[in-house]
Amino acid sequence: MPGAPELPTVPVGSRRAPHRTVRYHHWLAPDAKRSLIAGAHARGVTPAMAVAALFADTVGGWSAQTRFLLNVPLFQRESVHSDVNRVIGDFTTSVMLEVDVTENMSVADRARDIQHRMYESASHAAYSGLEVLRDLGRQRGEAMLAPVVFTSALDLGELFADGVIQTFGEPVWIISQGPQVLLDAQVTELRGGLLVNWDVRESAFPAGLVDAMFTRFAQAVDRLARGDAGWDAEAAVQLPSEQATVRAAVNATDGPVSGRCLHQGFFEQAAMNPDAPAVVWGLDNEDGAWSYRELGNQALSVAGALQAHGVRHGDTVAVQLPKGRDQVVAVLGILAAGGAYVPIGFDQPDARRAKILQTADAVAALTVESADMGTGITCLSIDAARNYPNPLPEPVFPDITEIAYVIFTSGSTGLPKGVEVRHSAAMNTIDAVNDWFAVGSTDRVLALSALEFDASVYDIFGMFSAGGSLVAVDAEQKAVATTWVELIRRHRVSILNCVPSMLDMILELGGDQLGGSLRAVTLGGDWVGADLARRLARQVPGCRFSGLGGATETAIHHTICEVAGEPPAHWTTVPFGRPLRNVRCRVVAPSGRDCLDWVPGELWVGGVNVAAGYRNDPQRTARQFVEHDGLRWYKTGDLARYWPDGTIEFLGRADHQVQIRGYRVELGEVESALRTVPGCAMPSPPWSAPAPPSSSPRSRVTPTRPVTSPRRSLPCCPTT
Incomplete structure (x- = not known):
């Protein structure tokens, strides 16, 4: 048995007037009422069940779950005595009506379904709704509530008889409220017509939500009264026009596409500014740097060595090296040879590495001197490759629709899955982020992310595309946060692109001494706590702060939320924000429909940045990458919801996958x-x-x- 509808609510401590009930009402004139009743009878349902169906679909449209319980009061005065009808008292009981609006159907069919369910529930009325909730609570170990109520008083006559009105006058204000009830819908007869009321604990819900719900409900009631079209219409709640307009505006992200390969910007910079620093590293007397010319020459030597050992256009080449600047040489060399790189963590278990190599169809690997990748893999040491005497005369620039890299992430089957990312997808994200922050040749990024974590793609190629510099972090420095702070200060790092936990440590250790160079921080890969934005604003005034939503399957990032100054006090985490350039976002219900504002669903991401698929896994690819409205979408498995202003809020993972430190x-x-x-x-x-x-x-x-x-x-x- 399901629970109560999961309507969007405001935390109890944030409700302005938690005990105040507000009434919404809508009245059908007598002619409209008669039309509704005739239409119901013609379809074999009672008018009460017709209105109940509209209410159920309205609630279901704003509920995170499409199966839920409605609390339905029943009048039950049993004939235990001949004078029982002369007794004044409460003769109501309640039943728990199980509703399932997952399947879309016509309003008439929904009314028949609700009526059938109501007959079944009413046949067990001796087992009251209160008893049901108590027993469910004992079974599940938590208090069970039914705070959404539907009450029908149709066929019981006028709400106020003529004699009552003659004696007391016309009613001017009516309200009802009950403990632990958030929404109480009532339908009754008044002045020859039909009156529907909602008594709502309004502050329990986000602003504007109840207005939108009741407007939809009242419009649906009016359509039923107008004739057949209302009965034949889809019962499911459609995205209101106001919300659809906001979504369209937020997703109107079309913009320029550079048409460049991932490594093309680097070699263009090497030709224009050969002596500019490309990679810098070290502390104290161990400082070092490679210019664009020096790094480019090494990359072309690696490319020559790879081709000499059989690597051809489109081949995949693994990289398993300790963290540091040698990894940069390796990936540039692979791309310059026309291949796609496959990063493998240097400390990966042998069994997992073997599976990655097999799935990736890797033909070669760039490794340390003594590495052994097993049979069928040509291993080249990075030192030998960078000194190869016959470098390529110029880099290969493949078509931008070809694969640039394959990054393996954790898989639900117990096996890693390889995400194939095209040059065009990765460059769309890089260009969008670089333009957002006006990244230029004077910028420097601290390369904290592991090569097998796709944030590294931006670290390397985001800087090289703009002519900036990469501050390399080596294997000994990668886990020492005090060293990160020293590197930021010494090399005047201007952009920090990392997971939230890393910024937390940097702020903790750096205090107010992070220097004046840091101008932008971009966080992703995990929940972004709003406290980080507050701390950064205080410790590094003027530094821009952004949280970015993303997935390897969407080429690093797909959304951005820049926080100007300190975030609102009620924020605990920074939302995903809005789609980047050439990106579209949907929040989708299990039925495939777009979720309404505030309603959680699965986040779908579409556009240029969507990955090609999973390497050698067509079934998983077909399951996760789908076509809709002429666009290719990736079903992220993230739970999210839209706010009324078009902001997307991340709510967690829908499956059993979690993110830990990125x-x-x-x-x-x-x-x-x-x-x-x-x-x-x-x-x-x-x-x-x-x-x-x-x-x-x-x-x-x-x-x-x-x-x-x-x-x-x-x-x-x-x-x-």
């Missing part, structure tokens, strides 16, 4: 690895609800001996 972790992969451990009992399921920023994954196992096996198949494994 890395996507599929709990199914963790569980699958645990299942393979000899002597390990069935792991308990990790959480499935959206995780707050401070959460960490937990799964309980019962080992019969020390557990070491997961380390062979998981990309990271805790030591305790």
Whole structure:
């Protein structure tokens, strides 16, 4: 049995007047009432069930769940005594009406369905709704409420008889309210017509939401009274025209496309400004730098070495190197050879690395001197490749629709999945972000992200496209936050692109001494706490702060929310914001319809930035990448909702995948690895609800001996 409708609500502590009830009302004239009644009878339903169907669909349109319970009061005065009709008192009981509006159908069919469900529920009226809720609460271990009520007094005569009006006068104000009731809808007869009232705890809902709901409900009632068209219309709530207009404006993001390959900007800069610094690194006396000319020459040598060892246009080449500037040489060399790069974490378990190489169809790998990738993979050490004596005379620039890189993320089957990203997709994001922040040749970014995390794509190619510099972080520095602060100060880093936890550490350690160079911070890959924006505004005044929503499948980022100064006090996290250039966003209900404002659904992202698919996995690709209205969309699996102003708010993951410090972790992969451990009992399921920023994954196992096996198949494994 489902629970109450999951309507968007305001936290109790933020409600202006939590106990105040407001009445909405709509009246049908007698002729309209007679038309509605005749239409209902012609279709084999009672007028009350016809109105109940409209109410159920209205509530369902604004509910996160399309199966829910409505609280329906019934009049039940049993004939226990011959004078019982002379007794004044409360003879009502209630039943829990289970409603399911998932399937779209006509209003007439919905009314028949609701009527059938009502007959079934009423046949069990001796088991009252209150008892049902109590028993459900005991079963589920939590209090169960039914705060949405539908009451019909049709066929009971006028709400106020003539004698009552003659004695007391015309009613001027009516209200009803009950404990733990948020919305009470009533339908009754008044002045020969039909009156529908909603008594609502208005401050329990976001501003404007009840207005929109009641307007839709009243319009639907009017359509039924006008004749057949109202009965034959779709029962489902459609996106109101005002909301559709806002969505269209927010998604009107068409803009220029550069037409360049991912590495093209680098080589253009190397030709125009060969002596400009491309990569800088080090502290104290260990400072170093490569100019665009020096880095370009190394990349062309790597490209020559790769081609000499059989790498051809369109081949995939793995990169497994310690974090640092050598990784930059490797990816530029692979792209210059006409290939696509496949980053693999330097500490990846052998079993996972082998699966990635197999799925990626990698023909070669750039590694350290002593690496062994197994049979079928040509391994080249980066030092030998950069010194290859026959460099390519010029880089290869493939068609922008070809694959630039394949990044492997966690997969629900227990196996990693490779996301194929085109040059055009990655460059759309890079150009959009660079234009947003007016990135230029004087900018420097601190390369904190691992190469196998797609934020690194922006770090490298975002800077090179604009002629800026990359401040390299090596393997020893990557986990030392104090060193990051020193690098920011020493190399006058102007742009910080990282996950929220990294900024948290930098602000904590840097205090007010981060220097005057930092001008923009972009955060993504995890929940972005609003407190970070507040702290940055205080510690680095004037520095721009943005949270970006994204996925590897949408070429790094798809939305942006820039926070000017300190964010609103009620924000706990920064929303996704609005789509980037050439990006579209939908929030989709299980039925496939667009969710209304404030209603959560799955975020779909469409446009130039959508990935080509999953490497060698056509079934998963067909499942996650779909066509709709002439556009290709990626179904992200993220829960989100639109605000009335067009802002998109991230609500968490819809599946069992979580993000931890920027890395996507599929709990199914963790569980699958645990299942393979000899002597390990069935792991308990990790959480499935959206995780707050401070959460960490937990799964309980019962080992019969020390557990070491997961380390062979998981990309990271805790030591305790």
